[in-house]
Amino acid sequence: MSQVIALVDDDRNILTSVSIALQSEGFVTRVYSEAPTALKALSENPADLGVFDIKMPGMDGMELLRHLREGGPAALMPVIFLTSKDEEQDEALGLAMGADDYIAKPFSQRLLIARIRAILRRADMVRLTTGSDVDAAAPDEEEQPLLERGRLVMDPARHKVLWDGRPVTLTVTEFLILEALAQRPGVVKSRNQLLDVAYQDDVYVDDRTIDSHIKRVRRKFRSVDSDFDAIETLYGVGYRFGDE
Structure with missing residues (x-):
């Protein structure tokens, strides 16, 4: 089954270009131009990974992540923050808020995809060993x-x-x-x-x-x-x- 990436950014050009790039790599994408809409959707149905812009009007990416980390199905969803190149504080704050990684704008889509794959591989190992299928595995499985x-x-x-x-x-x-x-x-x-x-x-x-x-x-x-x-x-x- 294809892995789902949630993209949250108020820049529709970035949403479109990154979504197309990810889909060409076999991912399924969900795009959100407003953080409140993303919060409602992801709280009910989390993606495999989220890519959140930090600087957004109203609720920003950090606030979105803070709400998701408070509990519920998306509490452990891996997240990569997109930060402004000249806002070094954003990177430290983003990690402090619970992001798994960050990448500065403007960014290479190839680099973003590489980081997404790296984090997903680690997260998949956790999902495989914590899912109900594993609990029902054969008793001789080490x-x-x-x-x-x-x-x-x-x-x-x-x-x-x-x-x-x-x-x-x-x-x-x-x-x-x-x-x-x-x-x-x-x-x-x-x-x-x-x-x-x-x-x-x-x-x-x-x-x-x-x-x-x-x-x-x-x-x-x-x-x-x-x-x-x-x-x-x-x-x-x-x-x-x-x-x-």
């Missing part, structure tokens, strides 16, 4: 083991994370970064190493993207434990998961 590190428990097969027994909701990208750190506690991972984990295709992503993802992960854990400090920063080197 599951991925739990990753347990002190108070942290990660279930890669079901994309679930617990801290002190309390659930923490992470996006696909956030999960992959935390998993890479938790697999070897005490070992420092550079930003480039974490980029290789989170973005496995040959797609350029600025290494400050990792900093934004780490800040978001910390914020989510601190929402359940205000003293969370398991992810340590080694300035100029990278990050590590505290060896408890």
